[in-house]
Amino acid sequence: MGESLAQAGRGMTLDDVRALVADDMEQVNRLILGRLSSHVVLINQLGLYIVNSGGKRLRPLLVLLAARACGYQGRHHVDLAAIIEFIHTATLLHDDVVDDSQLRRGRETANSLWGNEASVLVGDFLYSRSFEMMVDVSSLRVMEIMAHTTNTIAEGEVMQLLNCHDPDTTEARYMEVIRCKTAKLFEAAARVGAVLAGQSPAVEQALAHYGTALGTAFQLIDDVLDYSADSKETGKNIGDDLAEGKPTLPLIHVLRQGSPQQVALVRRAIEHGGRDCIEAVRDAIESTGAIAYTAQSARAAATEAMGALAPIPASPYKDALYALAEFAVNRTY
Numbered sequence: 001m002g003e004s005l006a007q008a009g010r011g012m013t014l015d016d017v018r019a020l021v022a023d024d025m026e027q028v029n030r031l032i033l034g035r036l037s038s039h040v041v042l043i044n045q046l047g048l049y050i051v052n053s054g055g056k057r058l059r060p061l062l063v064l065l066a067a068r069a070c071g072y073q074g075r076h077h078v079d080l081a082a083i084i085e086f087i088h089t090a091t092l093l094h095d096d097v098v099d100d101s102q103l104r105r106g107r108e109t110a111n112s113l114w115g116n117e118a119s120v121l122v123g124d125f126l127y128s129r130s131f132e133m134m135v136d137v138s139s140l141r142v143m144e145i146m147a148h149t150t151n152t153i154a155e156g157e158v159m160q161l162l163n164c165h166d167p168d169t170t171e172a173r174y175m176e177v178i179r180c181k182t183a184k185l186f187e188a189a190a191r192v193g194a195v196l197a198g199q200s201p202a203v204e205q206a207l208a209h210y211g212t213a214l215g216t217a218f219q220l221i222d223d224v225l226d227y228s229a230d231s232k233e234t235g236k237n238i239g240d241d242l243a244e245g246k247p248t249l250p251l252i253h254v255l256r257q258g259s260p261q262q263v264a265l266v267r268r269a270i271e272h273g274g275r276d277c278i279e280a281v282r283d284a285i286e287s288t289g290a291i292a293y294t295a296q297s298a299r300a301a302a303t304e305a306m307g308a309l310a311p312i313p314a315s316p317y318k319d320a321l322y323a324l325a326e327f328a329v330n331r332t333y
Contacts, residue, residue, distance in 0.1 A: 002264055004171045009208040012169060012323035013050060013115075014228055014323070014324075014327050016144045016320075017061070017323050017324055017327075018061065019066070020065070020316055020317065020320050021061065021064040021065060021068065021317075024030055024064045024068075024077065024078060025057070025060070025061065025064065026080075026220070027075075027078045027087040027293075028060050028064070028078050028081045028082050028085070028288060029058075031082040032051055032082045032085060032086070033048075035086075035129060036051060038125070038227030038261040042114070042118060042122070042282065043122055043125055045114075046113075046114050046118055046119070047123055047126065048094065049113070050086070050110050050122075051089055051290075053107055055085075055089075057085065057153070058061065058218070058324070059081075059085060059189045060084050060085045060189070061089050061182060061324070062083075062084075062121070062186060062190055062191045062193075062211065062214070063077055063084055063130040063190075063192060063193055063269075064077055064078075064081050064193075064322070065193070065204060065320050065321055066189065066192075066193025066194060066207050066211075066317075066321070067080075067189045067193035067196050067197060068317040069193070069207075069313075069315055069320075070193055070194050070196075070199050070203065070207075070296065070312070070320060071174040072193065072196050072197035073251040074196065076106075076137050076139075076196055077193060078131060078198055079136060079137055079191070079279055080142065080192050080193075080196070081134050081135065081189075082106055082133065082186065083134055083146070084185065084189050084192075085124045085126065086130040086133075087126070087130050087146075087149075088185060089123075089151075089225055090127045090130070091123075091153060091185075091200075092104065093111070093119045093123035093126070093158070093229050094119075094120060094157070094203055096109040096111050096119065097111050097116045098121050099240075099244050101215070101240070110122070121164045130146075139195065139196075140191055140201050142195060142196075145188055145191055145192055149184050149185060149187070149188040152183060153180065153184055153185060155180050155314075156176075156177055156178075156180025156181030156184065157181055158184070158236035158248070159173075159176065159177045159180060159181070163177060163246070163247055163273050164244065164245045165245035165270060165273065167247060167255060167266065167267040167270040167271060168271070169247040169252065171254070172251050173249065174249060175216075176272040177211065178215075178216055178220070179212055179216065180218045182215050182216070182218065183212045183215030183216045183219065184212075184213075186211040186218070187208050187209075187211035188211070188216050190208060190211030190214075191211060194206075194207045194208075201278055203311055206309065206312060207308075207312070209304075209307055210305045210308040210325075211305075211309040213304040213305035213308060213325075215326040215328055216298075216300045217299070217301035217302040217325065218299050220249060220294055220298035221295070221298050221328060221329055222277045222287070223250055223294055223300070224250070224291055225333070226240060226242075226248065226250075226323065227241075227250055227281075227285055227291065230296065238278070239275050239278040239281075239282075241269075242269055242273070242275065242278060243274055244273055244276075244297070244319075245269075245270050245272070245273035246270075247270050247326040248294075249290075249293070249294045249297065250285050250291060250293075251266050251281075251285070251290070253288060253294065254266045254281075254284050254285055254288050254290050257288045257290075258284055262287075262288065262319040265277060265280055265284060266281060266284060269281050294324050295329070298329050299329050302328055302329045307327045308321050
């Protein structure tokens with residue numbers, strides 16, 4: 001690609017990107033709050049807590065930008081942005097239960113406050129509410145995309161569970177988990193924007209490709225931050241993935257490139273989980289260049305995302321999509 005990341009983003013910051021669709025996002029936030037309401041008080045309490053817990057709202061932002069980049073003039077992009085956020089929030093609630101997480105975005109997780117049972121059930125409510133909202137969009141194609149997306153995410157979550165505590169997880173297996181569990185929702189967010197605008201299959205596929213690559217870059221940087229960032233910035237405890245026995249790409253790289261002692265250390269850490277040897281593992285990650293390797297993989301995915309935008313006509317919204325790819329790899333939180 002001829003453009004560097006900095007050039008491709010046209011110098012736009014994430015605030016600039018948000019400002020471009022600020023009115024749309026305000027409608028999304030109002031719709032989220034309105035459709036979250038239930039006569040069951042616990043659903044309101046727990047749902048509001050997680051939805052208002054400081055998320056970046058990248059997936060709904062992607063829906064809005066993709067639709068506008070395709071010239072969409074209706075209002076169903078607002079509905080779908082809220083639907084995507086509900087699905088994402090449901091997966092967070094379920095993930096935190098599976099991982100027994102106590103901290104997310106610098107706050108106590110919902111399961112630590114209300115218990116696992118309530119978190120799972122409110123996650124189910126958000127899933128079912130999102131499909132209820134999809135009916136109002138009256139698009140069989142959108143329903144097809146979202147049904148396939150949620151099914152793929154569930155498969156990815158099970159794949160991740162199978163990889164936990166398995167030091168023989170390959171990079172290919174791990175990347176498949178990323179594709180299903182994380183990138184698939186980014187793909188759907190970008191794809192439905194093209195569908196709403198009645199774009200050609202080629203444009204739809206281009207945006208879907210962009211979303212997949214963007215989501216991959218985003219997750220790989222999450223892997224980097226888990227071992228290299230300040231917990232005050234990320235809102236997570238450093239080494240959470242290691243504590244849960246997750247063989248993410250930095251660890252997989254150490255297992256391929258490390259000394260026999262480093263390999264033995266990381267294998268034990270994955271098999272048993274916990275943070276007892278976090279500093280030694282971080283030393284192994286540093287000395288084998290695992291962070292740089294993972295960051296380079298993320299940059300390659302972001303470059304692929306930007307290349308996929310070639311069929312999309314020039315506009316400030318296309319520039320914003322470039323800028324999102326830049327943000328995905330340069331962020332520190």
